[in-house]
Amino acid sequence: MFANKPRAARFLRFCTVGVGNTAVDFIAFFLLALGGMPYLAAQALSYAAGIVNSYFLNRRWTFRVVRKANALEAGRFIIVNALSLLMSLGLLAVLHGENQLSLWLSKFIATGGGLVVNYIGSRLWVFSENRKTSGEIS
Numbered sequence: 001m002f003a004n005k006p007r008a009a010r011f012l013r014f015c016t017v018g019v020g021n022t023a024v025d026f027i028a029f030f031l032l033a034l035g036g037m038p039y040l041a042a043q044a045l046s047y048a049a050g051i052v053n054s055y056f057l058n059r060r061w062t063f064r065v066v067r068k069a070n071a072l073e074a075g076r077f078i079i080v081n082a083l084s085l086l087m088s089l090g091l092l093a094v095l096h097g098e099n100q101l102s103l104w105l106s107k108f109i110a111t112g113g114g115l116v117v118n119y120i121g122s123r124l125w126v127f128s129e130n131r132k133t134s135g136e137i138s
Contacts, residue, residue, distance in 0.1 A: 013062040014119055020057075021050030022111060029107065039103065043092055043110075047085050054081070063127035073126060080121030088114040 029046035033039050055077055059065045065073075088110040096106035 010062060010123070011119070014058060014122070015115075017054060017057040017062055018115060018118075021054045024050045024053070025111070026107070033103070039092065039096065040089055043089055043107075044085065047081075047088065047114075051081055058122060059127065063122070065127055076126040077122070080118060080126055083121060084114040084118040087117045 025046045027046075028049045029039075029042050032042035032045060037045075055074070059069065059073075091110035091113045092106050095101040095109055096103050101109075
């Protein structure tokens with residue numbers, strides 16, 4: 001899947017951070033949904049719960065950015081996460097809302113779709129300058 005070990009290691013770090021964020025997301029989502037909140041609103045709030053943690057861990061550990069954070073990078077991070085959220089909301093609406101697939105399975109699939117958008121956007125756009133700064137060869 002990956003041409004070199006640094007790229008594979010970076011993806012595994014991204015997934016590890018994502019597991020923690022996903023746990024927060026899932027717990028918050030189902031608590032909110034079980035509490036009566038509409039599932040799309042619960043998705044938006046639960047997704048937001050992991051964003052700050054995601055930014056700092058992915059910036060420091062996954063992509064090993066050494067320069068100071070700046071507004072452009074933060075803005076890009078927010079845009080990528082908004083696109084990831086839109087992907088997950090769309091998948092939830094189609095899978096559960098329109099096709100009546102179970103909420104658990106719909107949430108799982110929606111999370112996978114969001115992961116793909118988030119990783120590609122983070123690697124290629126948000127934290128892309130890090131590879132040059134840290135000396136890592138892509």
